[in-house]
Amino acid sequence: MKITFLGAAGEVTGSCYLVEAGGARFLVDCGMFQGGSDADSKNRRSFSFSPSSLDFVILSHAHIDHSGLLPKLCRDGFEGPIYTSKATAELLEIMLRDSAHIHEAAAERAARRRSHVKEELEPLYRMEDAETALSQVDGHDYDRTISLHPEVQLRLRDAGHILGSAILEIWIGKGSEKRKLVFSGDLGQPHRPILRDPVFIDEADYLIVESTYGNRDHEQLGPSLDRLVEVADHALNQKKGNLNIPAFAVGRTQELIYYFHHLTCEGRLKNLNIFLDSPMAQRATELTKRHIRLFDEEAKKLETWKRQTQPSILLKYTESVQESIALNTIKSGAIIISASGMCTEGRILHHLRHGLPNRNNTVLFAGYQAEGTRGRKLVDGAASVRIFGQNIAVRADVRSIGGFSAHADRTALLAWISAFKKAPKQIFVTHGEEDASSALQEELNRRIPGKAKRPKPNETAVLS
Missing domain, CATH: 3.40.50.10890 (Rossmann fold)
Known part of the structure; x- marks a missing residue:
């Protein structure tokens, strides 16, 4: 079993993980990079894998830094289902169309500013690409286990981050060889109004956890x-x-x-x-x-x-x-x-x-x-x-004002991770700037020595 960290490794945006295991090849999230002078070049570069080789995609939630490159993925050859929650499926109809409109409008503005340049300035993707991606979305209820592949099962749990956001429980393999991956997605801050608190997870062999606020707590x-x-x-x-x-x-x-x-x-x-x-x-x-x-x-x-x-x-x-x-x-x-x-x-x-x-x-x-x-x-x-x-x-x-964040702060992240009845074999700390992710990694290794790691961009982890 292998996981390649294609985005949100050493940074907050661009969430994307390639999982190869159990005879399946799939992505968890396919997000857009945001901020920084190189964000556009990162978003425009070719995927490091063949999109047509993927069996499916699992999406944690609708925010563009987790979903924003799905239209590009489908345009470039991915034809499989995109599994997510029902509420996320509805939100994607709003967000991916809006994103496509923004990219088309930006390309038109750039073309007007550079009218003397003959070559056409292409948007990152077009509305037709967003519509193709939306046609492949398959929404499911929380707390139900669904089979995605003969050796891959998925259960979506409420992450309390935004409407439809999900913690991903993924079982891979059969019998004694079955292993469980848990992706936190983006976790919400508990005890805040509107959405319910994030669900605690009992067990995982491997955990991939966000660290946006891994080095600090929110104001009350x-x-x-x-x-x-x-x-x-x-x-x-x-x-x-x-x-x-x-x-x-x-x-x-x-x-x-x-x-x-x-x-x-x-x-x-x-x-x-x-x-x-x-x-x-x-x-x-x-x-x-x-x-x-x-x-x-x-x-x-x-x-x-x-x-x-x-x-x-x-x-x-x-x-x-x-x-x-x-x-x-x-x-x-x-x-x-x-x-x-x-x-x-x-x-x-x-x-x-x-x-x-x-x-x-x-x-x-x-x-x-x-x-x-x-x-x-x-x-x-x-x-x-x-x-x-x-x-x-x-x-x-x-x-x-820092107290309105939809992300779990350091204390909430540690409390959520501590709820596992048995520590995972390995914890991968992602989706955070270096100071935040390194602080969370250090604290986790202090509590459970040697378990936490911060993957580098495009690093592949081979899991037993």
């Missing part, structure tokens, strides 16, 4: 909500400006809407004017509401309160490009939530171009910012950032 939720109240009040009532919030369309946007309603319910905020300026986030929000059975009890209670009262909060969806552009004429009092969460693309760039030079405005980051992204530069205090080929001065307040 209570203080984070206090800071959200303070930031919103200062931005809207004291500075009399707008509050721009870059947010991931799936997960973070829905959480922020929840928190603004929660704080309004408690009387800590009032008369809020929230504009959700992301067509993908709007569709994801409506989809999330349809999956209320996957909510925790606290979220279900808030939904009941919203239906029974008329809260002093306006939530408006901006559908068209014209409506989005019109938001930039609002001088004060608006909370604008828009994708992307790391400011790498999307409508948020237009709002930052207009809003960052204005001292009355505030930009709030409530999520992880990977190295090399525009969001990371802003959080780190950049005096200017480059947007659409222009250097934009940063005069607006830039604030961040």
Whole structure:
């Protein structure tokens, strides 16, 4: 049995693992690289394997850094099924189409800027490639064991990260030769509203675990909500400006809407004017509401309160490009939530171009910012950032709140790993920047010596 770590090894994005065992050859995740000057070249390079040789793909969840290269994989020859949860299958219809649209639009813009260049500038993939990938998606319920191959079985368990996110339990082989792989996917932070807590797993022969926050804990939720109240009040009532919030369309946007309603319910905020300026986030929000059975009890209670009262909060969806552009004429009092969460693309760039030079405005980051992204530069205090080929001065307040992360922090990761009744034979620490993954590796090796390893990019591990 072999695992090759094709992505998210020594970095946070590009999750992709090639597994060869039990007569089967398959991928776990096929994600896009994001952030950094080499992300585009990584995404465009040829796969190091033949896509047509794969039997199937298993997908942990819909975030683009886990799913975003599926259209390219299918375009390049993969024709097998893509197994995932039912909710993830629905989310992919939103996210992969949106991703294809972004790449096609980016290629068109680049072609206009370089009209003197004769060769055509191709997008990473096109809408037809996304549609092909979607036709191969096969959604399943949590907690059911399904057979993918004569020697491969899969069970999806709730990871509590975003809607439909799954921990993957994979059994390979037969009889006494059967071995169990567990991929954590991205684990959610326990005891947070909306989604249920990650499921604990009893056993595994081999564990592949994320480490995004392997070196630190999140701020507690209570203080984070206090800071959200303070930031919103200062931005809207004291500075009399707008509050721009870059947010991931799936997960973070829905959480922020929840928190603004929660704080309004408690009387800590009032008369809020929230504009959700992301067509993908709007569709994801409506989809999330349809999956209320996957909510925790606290979220279900808030939904009941919203239906029974008329809260002093306006939530408006901006559908068209014209409506989005019109938001930039609002001088004060608006909370604008828009994708992307790391400011790498999307409508948020237009709002930052207009809003960052204005001292009355505030930009709030409530999520992880990977190295090399525009969001990371802003959080780190950049005096200017480059947007659409222009250097934009940063005069607006830039604030961040770390307690809203959808990723498990160090304490939660260690608690989840400690729940195994017997330590796995080997633990592979992935999906984290070097400081985070090395810190988690060191702590795991302190507790269970010699078990944890940090694979390098494209490294192949041969498992007994």
